[in-house]
Amino acid sequence: MNMQAQREGFRSLVSGHDCTMAAPIFDPLSARIAEMAGWSVCKLSGSVAKASALGLPDDVALSNMTDTVDICRRILSVADVSLIVDADDGGAGPLSVRRAVRELEAVGVAAIEIDDNAAPSGYGGSQSRHSAVIPVADQVAKLRAAVAARRDPLTVIVARTCALQQLEADEAVVRIAAYAAAGVDAVMLPGLPSAIARSSVMMVHEAAGLPLFVLGLPVDVVADSAFLDKNEVRIQYLPQLPYRMAVAAIGGAFERLKAGGDLGLDGADVASSAVQAEITRTRELAEWERAHHDR
Numbered sequence: 001m002n003m004q005a006q007r008e009g010f011r012s013l014v015s016g017h018d019c020t021m022a023a024p025i026f027d028p029l030s031a032r033i034a035e036m037a038g039w040s041v042c043k044l045s046g047s048v049a050k051a052s053a054l055g056l057p058d059d060v061a062l063s064n065m066t067d068t069v070d071i072c073r074r075i076l077s078v079a080d081v082s083l084i085v086d087a088d089d090g091g092a093g094p095l096s097v098r099r100a101v102r103e104l105e106a107v108g109v110a111a112i113e114i115d116d117n118a119a120p121s122g123y124g125g126s127q128s129r130h131s132a133v134i135p136v137a138d139q140v141a142k143l144r145a146a147v148a149a150r151r152d153p154l155t156v157i158v159a160r161t162c163a164l165q166q167l168e169a170d171e172a173v174v175r176i177a178a179y180a181a182a183g184v185d186a187v188m189l190p191g192l193p194s195a196i197a198r199s200s201v202m203m204v205h206e207a208a209g210l211p212l213f214v215l216g217l218p219v220d221v222v223a224d225s226a227f228l229d230k231n232e233v234r235i236q237y238l239p240q241l242p243y244r245m246a247v248a249a250i251g252g253a254f255e256r257l258k259a260g261g262d263l264g265l266d267g268a269d270v271a272s273s274a275v276q277a278e279i280t281r282t283r284e285l286a287e288w289e290r291a292h293h294d295r
Contacts, residue, residue, distance in 0.1 A: 002080065003108035007154035010041065010082035010110040014156060014186060014235070019228045022084060026052040026243045031079035032279050034242075039081065041110075041235070044072065048243045051196040061119050065091060065100045073107040082110040083215070084235070087132070087159070090114040094145035101149040101157070113188055113213075114139075114146050114216070115160035133166050136175045143182035149270075158213060160188040164200055173207045185263035186234070187212055194218040194239050195291040198205045198227070213237065 013020050025031040026048040034042055040088035046068070047058035053071050056062045065087070072085055085104060097114060104112050116139040118132040121133035129256040133139070139159075146157045163172035176187060187208045192200050192223035197214075197223055205212060221227065222236065249269075277283065 003076075003110075004152075004154070006080070006082045006108065007152060007156075009155050010156060011080075013041065016234070017229050019222075019225070019233050019236050021238060023081075024048075024238050024240050024242060025075070025079075026240070026246075028074045028078045029279070030242055030246070031075045031081060031083075034232070035079045035081050036278060041084065042075075042076065042079070042081045043235075043237055044086060045240065046088050048240050049086075050198055052204050052243065055096040065103070068100075069103045069107060072104060076108040083108070083160070084111040084113065084156075086113045086115070088115060089117055089119055090146065092119075093138075094141050097142045097145040098149040099153075101146050102151065105150055105152060105155050109155070111156035111158055111186075112146065113158040114142055115162070115188075116179075117162060133161070133163055133175075136178055139175075139177050140182045143179055144287075147183040149294045156185045157183075158182045158186045158188050160190065162190060163190070164189065164204070165195075168202050169203065173203060176204055177207045180210050184210070186210050188215075189213070190215045190237075192216045197221055199229050201227075201233060205233075211235075215221050249270050 020041055021039075022041045022043040023031075023034035023037075025034050025042045025044060031042050049068065049071050050058055050063050054063055054067060068085065068087060072083060076083055087100050087104065090100045100111055100114075116133045118134050143157070144160055150157065158222045159176075159182070161172075161176060161179065163175045166172075167175070179187065187210050189200065189204060189205060189212060192214065194216070197216065197218055201212060201214065201217075201221070204215040211232045213235040214233055216235075217236060227233075271279075
């Protein structure tokens, strides 16, 4: 992986005029398949990363930044893509954020999201995932730390916020403007309700004056390229369809094996040997080995 080229390419997308879709990957295999399918930008969401790599839920704090860094390292060792990573809250404070940014940057991540959610302490109630935002001063301190911590100025620091869902609009706008003033490169809006997606994008862009990364855009907004460009919507996140389909397919395969039925290894619902070889770069590695043995 050429991390410099990937960061330069991603920066050009963020500063350009088009809205780019990010492939919703969840592990090295899905990232490699996305690359083969022509995706240049991938997004690693915290929830599916924890489920896929660790078998853990997103509702409680059972994983840590070392887990996230390891997943990113393994992804970028097999897929030459620009990777955006959801770093959750980045840790307990500015020093934790510093370490998170430095370590994620070192493995080649192109963009790092730091969100303003209070870390959940247990199931249910007000401490469930994404149900509360931390004090604005605390989040601004974390974002400033993230910006100051990066060693490569091409690394994109993203302020992810659920303020629009959790606070009154006026308070959310003031908070988002403070995030922008902290020096971040973009603002990420997760899960906008369709009815307010267009107005929310306009409001946040006016407050922040920064490129936006958005999840949950309705079809009519996605199709309005002039609106997206005017409001600097540069990255569109997509639902976790690949993960959910993979889970269903794996479960179905194990049921078939357990039942002792037709395995269908040559059917259309399984990957061919050629595809599997391409995923693992079998030919490329064999040629590399021969070239070095022949010297």
